[in-house]
Amino acid sequence: MRFRAPIPFEPSHPDALAMYCSDGRFTHAVEALLAELGYPRLDTLTVPGGPAVLSIATASLGTFDVVRNALSFLVTGHAIAHVVLIAHDSCGYYKQRFPYESAEAMHRRQVGDLEAASKWIRGEHRKVEVTKFFARRDEHVEFERIE
Numbered sequence: 001m002r003f004r005a006p007i008p009f010e011p012s013h014p015d016a017l018a019m020y021c022s023d024g025r026f027t028h029a030v031e032a033l034l035a036e037l038g039y040p041r042l043d044t045l046t047v048p049g050g051p052a053v054l055s056i057a058t059a060s061l062g063t064f065d066v067v068r069n070a071l072s073f074l075v076t077g078h079a080i081a082h083v084v085l086i087a088h089d090s091c092g093y094y095k096q097r098f099p100y101e102s103a104e105a106m107h108r109r110q111v112g113d114l115e116a117a118s119k120w121i122r123g124e125h126r127k128v129e130v131t132k133f134f135a136r137r138d139e140h141v142e143f144e145r146i147e
């Protein structure tokens with residue numbers, strides 16, 4: 001079988017990177033968010049838990065190291081200028097890793113991880129702009145910017 005994608009290949013790298021959970025139910029919504037932010041093309045770094053794995057408070061050490069290296073590789077090698085970090089409600093990664101207390105406690109933990117991830121990226125890559133979002137879903141996905 002052969003398949004030729006109908007979209008022409010664009011040789012230049014996008015300057016935005018979205019880091020989010022592997023949960024494919026969010027993929028199209030994340031692409032729409034990035035387009036809304038002015039980034040019609042994007043690099044992606046998707047792992048279960050998304051930005052959670054850049055937080056030492058949450059990630060296992062092995063994952064933490066691999067994902068930090070992957071992110072730095074993309075930022076440096078592809079000249080990424082904007083990183084968009086996205087966490088989402090009811091994330092299976094968090095459910096598996098932590099005993100469930102309440103939706104509020106889980107949200108606090110996830111926002112804390114977004115902040116930790118953002119802090120690490122800004123410390124390592126000073127010229128990179130980092131924005132953070134929390135995604136909630138009903139019939140659609142809605143993104144709330146975390147300041």
Ligand SMILES: [Zn+2]
Pocket residue numbers: 021022023048049050088090091092093
């Ligand atoms: Zn998830």
